[in-house]
Amino acid sequence: MSVAGSDKENQGSRYRQIAGQIKQAIDDGTLLPDTRLPSVRTLATQYRVSMTTALKTLRSLEDDHYAVARPKSGFFVAPLSRPQRAQPLVIEPSRQIAPLDEQTELHLAMVGTDCRVRLDLANGARSLYPVKKVGLLMRQLGYSKPFLLGDTVKGTGYAPLKAEIARRAIDYGCNINPDDILITNGCIEAISLSLRATVKAGDVVAVESPCYFVLLQMLHNLDLRVIEVENGQEGYVHVGKLTALFQRKAVQAYVTLANINNPSGKSIPNEQKAYIARQADEHDVMIIEDDIFGDTAFGERRPFPMRAFSPNAILCSGFSKTVVPGIRIGWVHSSNYMRKIASLKYTSTMGTSVLPQAAITELLRSGGYDAHLRKLRRELASQICQMRAAVLRYFPPGTRVSDPEGGYVLWVEMPRQALNVRTLFIMARNAGIGIAPGHIFATDDRYDHCFRLNAGFGWNKEVEQAIEQLALWCRESLAVQPR
Template sequence: MDHSTFKPDYLYQQVITVVKEMVEQELLLPGDKLPSLRAMASRLRVSIPTVQQAYQQLEMTGLVVAREKSGYFLQSGHDTATPRRSKLPAKPVMVNKQQLIEQVYEGIHLPDVAPLGLANPVAAASPQQALAKSMRQAMRQAQERMLDYGAIDGLTMLKAQIVQYYLALGLTVNSDDLIITNGAQEAIAIALQCVTQPGDIVAIESPCYFGIVELVENLGLKAIEIPVCPDDGLWLDDLSAALSRHSIKACLFSTSINNPLGSQMPESRMQQLLKLLCAHDVVLIEDDVYGDLYFGEQRIRPAQCFATPGEVLTCSSFSKTVAPGYRVGWMLAGPYSARAKRFKRALSCSAPMMNQWALADFMASGEFQRHLRQLRKRLYDNKQKMRLAVQKYFPEHVRVSDPKGGCVLWLDLGGAYDGGLFFQLALRAGISVAPGAIFSAYERYRSCVRISYGLPWSAEMEGYVRTLGALVQQAKKQPQPQSV
């Protein structure tokens, strides 16, 4: 310490500035180990005590923590154990995540691998019996029509049921504005094509479902990610800042329940969101696929319920509630309907007929709502059990989300750990997980993973969590030569 007193103040200040810049540029993430005293000193051509003085100073401000015999780490924890929200990035980027996403898909669909990487909530409480009954009805009553091309915008019977469904949420939908699609994925693809051109900037969530990251890449759009708070959803201040700074063409948010965080945007904030978008004249595409899978007292309604025509395109599907294999979703396209139908027609003609008929019957019979109640209950139980298991089997420093709905947990293994490596290790152990890096168009969430509690809970499931917990230490990043 004596030594350092000979150094002028600005030298240790300089070290502090460098560390803060590394944080700003996300070269250091929460939980990451700071460069060693020796490495930092040599890099900045200052003495080791100067670096130490800077690190101690940073420790006093709470930005870093010292760990005995390990060194200094960027602060990763607050008093809550859920992951924290990320920062608003400086600029929109072209997306380049397909190859990584592909590897994950390959892992998910390997035989004999427990599919914890896949978000399939239906597995928790399959409506198999009731749905099979509806399908047999479809075959008996409408076999002939099933072999025909259907209308581009979908089977009238099913559309009528979906109109009813929204009516129960207080929303009057014009049947002409409702288009049945091949799952919500196609609905979102069409919605994006309705309101954007290649090269346009689209605001997405951070973290964001990787199917959307990939779609944005495929359509040649630029993405800017708006941080999502694990509790209340989208960070409106950041969105406001982004809307002021960039010429954003459309927003694509899962307003009701976010995947992977499981956060939920209160309806009051949803109204604020709409006001903000209206002021900037930006369209909202909302992905409401998890909207019905809430754990609270009641459903957060889709933003469409609070919007005036043309402000919001709503995309949803039966894939997260009834049967992903049916490939039936829909969109409320409002004034974009004519355009959306043209895209639908040119992309894939109509949706599968018999599946539409069976789903219409499933809804009309009351089985849909009965099944949803059952599914929500089961998913909530699964969530509680899996969170407990994670807390039991994972190292203490691992942060885990407490989702307000949906079927996935989001884990932050800490900055010293590599989610991609963890994904590989888990796959070798016969378990698929989804690595954090695919949930962002940027280089983010590399220390995170998403695991699903959509499968029925069992001793086997608990075993998977135990196995995963034991793998965390092996997923520690290899020390690499760092450059500032």
């Protein structure tokens, strides 16, 4: 039996409870400004309260400036009274049961938060990519070939795309059977599958140093040990040190960014690739190659991958750096491990969406891809050139900057006495400037004076000012005057 007084009290606390939940969703950003809130009737049904309590809930949100009532339309989340600022980067220690290492925490924070000047990731402005064309192709294909959406995804990928990839591979020295290609969700999945198919926990993997940080995290997550082989004078991996590891049987695999390395931007010359590949074959070292930037090489011809020099090398690539970043279509080719790779794919992500594969196929077939690549390379080369000149202009003497042969990024080495890049990173972030700090490119502190810059978002006053500001902090830390 209910008592009138306590019922009223219940109703009273109930509306506050419901309002509290809605406020929380607004504060968290789950409910964005101007989103329509549930009607009185819907709220009453959802929360099993009377219409009066539901109305009281909405009115209380209005009183607290969380909601506004619009005549004949209902209640809406109040528009923001002040413009939203980019959030400063907060890297909190993980509260998860399995805490992440500092590198991974920082990487996730970097990717997950916005900043005003995006110099941290290796990607480009939307205007660099044929976004509209790919969107149109997807729409047309969705209509003309409904099976691309309506059928279950089976097998190792869209056969016409695999045929196109194999056809293009001939141009860069690789004779590949389309059956030995599997389409993946981005190049990262291709590398992950290749590692899982060929090495086991505890094995040792050689990488080039500085090393693309996602790769380091991946090796760590797969319980693999890593040996970082530093680049030589020429800017690519020290071939003598690398092959000595092969000869000593110190490593089971070598994961390489032999073409347009991230972050160095260099490619290993063909002669050296051939030597490394021979040595790997002779000493039973598995080569897994990340060729995602191969097609962005600035020269007339894109460089040959390691696979051109050994049929045993596993080749991974994709279209997220060339066609459109959001498409997430990658691929892996292996002459020897395809069945294992396919079975791992099946038990992880099963398959890859077919419609985007079909759109890329059309782009490759029509010649649209080549025309687009020519433009992309030209624009990236010019953007890199301008950013590089600014780094040399503003940073103090003793600063070194890479001279990339393709891709999006520059590697900057400040004088060793300059401020630690971890400090620079936080200062930059708080000023709305994103950089990729050097320490995430290694397992130790050897790159604490380095950082990577992304030139993909074009050259403009804001970017130039950001470089100037970074340089100023660097100079101030050295207490030297501008050149």
